[in-house]
Amino acid sequence: MRLVVVSAGLSVPSSTRLLADRLAASAGRQADADVEVVELRELAVEIAQNFTNGFPGRRLAAAIDAVTSADGLIVVTPVFSASYSGLFKSFFDVIDKDALAGVPVLIAATGGTARHSLVLDHALRPLFAHLKAVVVPTGVYAASEDWGAEGLDGRIERAAGELAALMRGMAGTRRPAPDTLTVVPFAEQLAAVSGRSDG
Numbered sequence: 001m002r003l004v005v006v007s008a009g010l011s012v013p014s015s016t017r018l019l020a021d022r023l024a025a026s027a028g029r030q031a032d033a034d035v036e037v038v039e040l041r042e043l044a045v046e047i048a049q050n051f052t053n054g055f056p057g058r059r060l061a062a063a064i065d066a067v068t069s070a071d072g073l074i075v076v077t078p079v080f081s082a083s084y085s086g087l088f089k090s091f092f093d094v095i096d097k098d099a100l101a102g103v104p105v106l107i108a109a110t111g112g113t114a115r116h117s118l119v120l121d122h123a124l125r126p127l128f129a130h131l132k133a134v135v136v137p138t139g140v141y142a143a144s145e146d147w148g149a150e151g152l153d154g155r156i157e158r159a160a161g162e163l164a165a166l167m168r169g170m171a172g173t174r175r176p177a178p179d180t181l182t183v184v185p186f187a188e189q190l191a192a193v194s195g196r197s198d199g
Helices: 016-031 039-054 057-070 086-093 121-130 150-169 186-198
Strands: 002-007 035-037 072-080 104-111 142-143
Touching: 002 016, 002 057, 016 035, 016 072, 016 104, 016 142, 016 150, 016 186, 035 039, 035 057, 039 057, 039 086, 072 086, 072 150, 104 121, 104 150, 121 142, 142 150, 150 186
Parallel strands: 002 035, 002 072, 072 104, 104 142
Antiparallel strands: none
């Protein structure tokens, strides 16, 4: 299985990339998946050029292919103006709107204050619901004070476990074409996966 991580951090080092790496390590271990990281900072120019000329550059095309062929995704963005970053949104804007249908996605974000944690439910979850992805119940938000504090490790493990369970449950199944997409409520998918893992 292939797990692809999309990190939209801009600085080096980046707390966004740190969170992405920790989530990837846990989910990759639990799902026994190969992990690939897409660093959007390195693709910023090609993303902008794609908007003006309509064609992805070589590295952007490879990143899009990795994301759209993944068995599971982890997406992590810093919070800018109480939402995801423009670079993060621009990357998903250049991906075909049906390419992520049925893909399990773990959403995560970083910010300077805990007050921005609602970005998970008010920005990221609606975006990936619109893209028809299957968003795991637990999102992970890390404020500055969360690093080294109790609780973050538990949230990482829980969210990664949910993603891994969905990836295992959907392994070997081909996602249906967008025009034949069958919507199965998340609760039913999770119950089916949990039932198999308990047996």
